[in-house]
Amino acid sequence: LAKTTQPISMDSYEGQEVNITCSHNNIATNDYITWYQQFPSQGPRFIIQGYKTKVTNEVASLFIPADRKSSTLSLPRVSLSDTAVYYCLVGHSYMDSNYQLIWGAGTKLIIKP
């Protein structure tokens, strides 16, 4: 069974680039890798998703090496408002009842001025 492991917490400063890595050694062929951001007392919000190589959108980049056993969320030029918990999710859902969704425990990112 796949397991996702992330650092419990990280600190950085405004304007820096932050990289959060998630390890998923037993990732299955059909699994996607998705990252979410969660602020206190809110539901998680989708940030970025990928299957392999690199994906970039307006808020982040996701780097996935060829073996797909890890992934790195990259947040460019963070600000104080990026302070949040970041979750890595590995899995896939089927159209029937068979599915596998493995959430990481979350990385608490604190951005300092």
Add this chain to the structure above:
Amino acid sequence: SQTIHQWPATLVQPVGSPLSLECTVEGTSNPNLYWYRQAAGRGLQLLFYSVGIGQISSEVPQNLSASRPQDRQFILSSKKLLLSDSGFYLCAWSAGTSGKEGETQYFGPGTRLLVL
């Protein structure tokens, strides 16, 4: 556009009382629906998953149950609450398709439940 609603936003209930939390989704058809629980300062625990009306998969044994009486309605229930049921309950939906679209979950605002 799609929206997801949960209510109530907060709830304080005595031990042994029943529970009913409701989640509804608008703007999409035949979504996959999920119930999660999040204990204070902890990660997400998937409780139930549904791919269609009346189809519920349970992830963990507990005193909670889920039902999906309509396509875009998901209900979390309990007959007798325990202290350990306290937490932040989140409903989410994803497109009912396989592949990339089906893997992105969209979360509701959550219900904060305190059992005393």
